[in-house]
Amino acid sequence: MSHPASSNPSDNTKVVTRNGDTSAVGEEMLQLIHDLFPICRSITGSGVRESLEIIKRHLALEVREVPSGTRIFDWIVPKEWNIREAYVKDLTGRKIIDFQKSNLHVLNYSIPVCAKVSLKDLKEHLYTVPEQPDLIPYRTSYYKDNWGFCLSHNQFLTLQESEYDVFIDSSLQDGHLTYGEYFLKGETDSEVLISTHICHPSLANDNLSGIALAVFLARHLNQHSPRYSYRFLFTPGTIGSITWLSLNEAQTARIKHGLVLACVGDSGKITYKKSRRGDAEIDRAVIQVLKDTGAPYEVFDFSPYGYDERQFCSPGFNLPVGCFMRTPHGKFPEYHTSADDLELVRPESLTDSFAKCWAILDVLERNKTYFNLSPKCEPQLGRRGLYSQIGGQKDGKLQEFAMLWVLNLSDGKHSLLDIAERSNLVFALIHNAAQRLIEHGLLNEAAEPTRTEDFGA
Ligand SMILES: [Zn+2]
Numbered sequence: 001m002s003h004p005a006s007s008n009p010s011d012n013t014k015v016v017t018r019n020g021d022t023s024a025v026g027e028e029m030l031q032l033i034h035d036l037f038p039i040c041r042s043i044t045g046s047g048v049r050e051s052l053e054i055i056k057r058h059l060a061l062e063v064r065e066v067p068s069g070t071r072i073f074d075w076i077v078p079k080e081w082n083i084r085e086a087y088v089k090d091l092t093g094r095k096i097i098d099f100q101k102s103n104l105h106v107l108n109y110s111i112p113v114c115a116k117v118s119l120k121d122l123k124e125h126l127y128t129v130p131e132q133p134d135l136i137p138y139r140t141s142y143y144k145d146n147w148g149f150c151l152s153h154n155q156f157l158t159l160q161e162s163e164y165d166v167f168i169d170s171s172l173q174d175g176h177l178t179y180g181e182y183f184l185k186g187e188t189d190s191e192v193l194i195s196t197h198i199c200h201p202s203l204a205n206d207n208l209s210g211i212a213l214a215v216f217l218a219r220h221l222n223q224h225s226p227r228y229s230y231r232f233l234f235t236p237g238t239i240g241s242i243t244w245l246s247l248n249e250a251q252t253a254r255i256k257h258g259l260v261l262a263c264v265g266d267s268g269k270i271t272y273k274k275s276r277r278g279d280a281e282i283d284r285a286v287i288q289v290l291k292d293t294g295a296p297y298e299v300f301d302f303s304p305y306g307y308d309e310r311q312f313c314s315p316g317f318n319l320p321v322g323c324f325m326r327t328p329h330g331k332f333p334e335y336h337t338s339a340d341d342l343e344l345v346r347p348e349s350l351t352d353s354f355a356k357c358w359a360i361l362d363v364l365e366r367n368k369t370y371f372n373l374s375p376k377c378e379p380q381l382g383r384r385g386l387y388s389q390i391g392g393q394k395d396g397k398l399q400e401f402a403m404l405w406v407l408n409l410s411d412g413k414h415s416l417l418d419i420a421e422r423s424n425l426v427f428a429l430i431h432n433a434a435q436r437l438i439e440h441g442l443l444n445e446a447a448e449p450t451r452t453e454d455f456g457a
Contacts, residue, residue, distance in 0.1 A: 026351030029212035032058065033265070033345055036208050040103035043142055043199045043236035044068075044080040044177050051198055051211075052180045052234065058215050061234065062183075065176035072246035075239060078142065080175025081109050088122070088149055089165040096159075097149050103201040104338050106168060107148030108140040113168045122164050128153040129337065136338035138203060142239075145172075152338075177243055180234035182218055186226040192364060193258035193321060194218070194230065195308050197237035203340045206329060209265030213353055220358065227365050228256070241308035245317060257282040257364055258321030260309045264353035265345030266334075268327030269296045276302045276313035280320030284417055285363040289356060292426040324357060366431050367417045369446040370410040370438075378407065384440050401425060402433035410434075412446040 035054050041047035052063050070077040086099035086106040099106045107127065125148040127139045133153035141148070147168055180198070196214045200207035211234060218232050235241050245252065258275075259282065270290060274283045278301060290297040302322075304310055306329065312321035326349060334340040381387040386403060388396035405423040406416070416434055420427040437443040 025216055025354045026347035026349070029209075029216055029265075029350040029354065030342075030345060030347045032212045032215060033204055033208040034342060036211065037202055037204060037342060038103075040083060040099075040201045041199055041207075042081050042108050042140075042201070043239050044078060044175065045082045047082075047201070048178045048198055048236065052178065055180060055211065055215055055234065059182055059218050059232075061180040061232070063178060063180055065178050066243050066247070067176055068174040070177075070243075072239075072243045075242050077177045077243060078239065079172045080177070081170065081172050082175075083110070083168070083170040085167070085169040086110070086149070087165075087167055089167070090160075091162055091164075096155075096164075097151055102136055102338060104136045104138050104150055104203075106170075107146065107150060108138070108201065109142045109172070110147040110168050110170055111145050111172055112170045113147045113166055115166050116163055117166055118163060119159060119161050122159075122166065125149060125166075126151060126156060128156045132333070132337060132339075133157075135334075138201065138336040138338075138340075177236065177239065179236065179240050179244065180232075181244075182232040182234075184218065184221055184226070184230040184232075186229040188227060188229065189254055190228055190256045191254045192228045192230050192361065193233065193255045193312070193319070194261065195233040195235065195241060195258065195312070195321070196261045197240065197307060198234045199236035199240070202338075203336070204342050204345045205263050205265045205326075205332070205340050206335060207262070209263060209345050209350065209353070210261040212350065213261050213264050213357060216354055217357055217361070221361070226361075229254075231255075235308070237308060238311065241311040245311055252317055252319060255319050255321075257285070258312060258319055259286075259357070259360070260307045260312070260321060260323040261325075261357070262307050262323065263325045263327060263329060263332070265350050266326045266332055267346050267349050268332065269298060270353070270356060271298045271300070271325045271328050273300055273306060273309065273323040273325070273328070274302050275309070275320045275322045276315075276318055277320055278302060280322070281364065281367065281417065282320050282322055282360075284421065285360050285367065286322060286324065288417060288420055288427050289359045289363055292428070293356065293359070295352075324353075324360075326353065363417065363427050366427075367415050368434075369412060369415045370406070370434060370443045371412050371446050372407050372410040373442055373444055374407075375411070378404070379442055384442075386436060386440060398425065398429060399433060399436075402429045403437060406430060406433045406437060407442065410443055 039047050068079050087095040088097040127150045129137045130153045137150050196210035272286045309323045312319040409419045416430050420430045
């Protein structure tokens with residue numbers, strides 16, 4: 001990557017674009033979230049296709065279709081679900097629950113139904129959250145044939161003993177599972193995987209924010225010439241990543257680092273869930289960036305519950321893939337309800353998530369291992385103008401510390417990230433020190449065993 005120099009090496013969030021401008025990114029991401037918000041998505045169907053078409057306006061991704069019935073490890077690609085209309089009418093003919101008003105009103109993957117039912121029978125198909133009585137919950141029934149409606153608990157309490165017309169104009173038929181894939185070839189075949197789910201209906205933070213972040217990271221990578229190749233996956237949760245892994249098993253050996261992106265638009269602090277390995281370079285790079293930026297953050301260990309990191313980190317793959325979030329799923333009160341709306345996602349939070357992810361990719365790109373070419377005692381830095389002539393300048397002292405650390409640990413075995421961790425100095429400072437030492441002929445890049453020739457080119 002060609003790296004824009006930041007005047008303050010400790011401020012990774014400023015290292016964003018060639019001109020250093022991050023302010024517009026969050027607003028642009030929010031615009032994409034607005035465009036995607038009204039669509040009723042699910043794990044299959046036209047909602048996913050329509051969403052990928054909108055994303056295509058920003059990013060030339062490939063849309064892939066996998067037929068229903070395809071065996072993918074222990075799973076089978078399900079039938080394709082589509083929906084046109086759904087409502088509950090009272091005896092006066094008034095629609096009291098209407099899919100057109102909110103696509104959360106229908107149990108996602110509901111089978112078609114057209115019936116007159118009693119209140120008692122209707123209630124068996126109604127879903128509410130009594131603890132949040134004003135909100136419509138988001139519920140799904142992907143793998144069990146069922147139909148249902150979601151509504152606020154307050155509305156539920158007003159339902160009278162009566163007969164109701166229920167109508168769901170949906171279809172569940174052989175079709176396809178659709179996902180999007182974008183590949184950016186870098187200098188090497190080693191890949192960074194960025195994955196996000198695309199299966200939630202009108203929910204902004206849990207789902208659309210992750211999509212927007214992935215799209216804008218890909219767009220910005222396009223303006224650079226990265227060392228790594230980058231693969232972006234826009235797949236329905238769980239079944240989509242299982243499908244991709246099943247169809248691309250041989251490919252996974254190239255994945256050196258990965259992030260699952262979700263819930264990145266709320267105002268909470270950054271949360272990072274480590275890969276199953278726990279000490280992968282991606283885990284260390286994320287922690288380094290979060291530490292360097294100085295803002296509050298939280299890191300927790302891998303658990304087999306969450307987003308698609310569950311599949312990437314299953315024991316048969318054990319890929320170095322962590323999950324980057326702000327407030328984690330289930331930990332913000334609006335999660336999986338109608339309150340996860342366009343008000344919940346903030347442009348400044350989106351900008352911050354973007355800047356931090358960019359800084360993480362930047363660490364991966366710049367994390368190399370070097371040899372000190374003058375390893376017997378310290379080289380004389382003063383003679384080369386590398387030692388501050390005037391004592392007491394804090395900034396100068398830090399740069400000197402960084403150079404001494406880089407010289408001392410650059411024995412071909414310690415990467416710049418190792419040195420940043422060991423010295424407790426920010427990564428950018430260590431990297432800048434290495435650059436200066438290279439310029440003065442004191443450091444040489446160690447051969448990189450992971451670097452391979454162009455694949456098939
Ligand atoms: Zn979710």
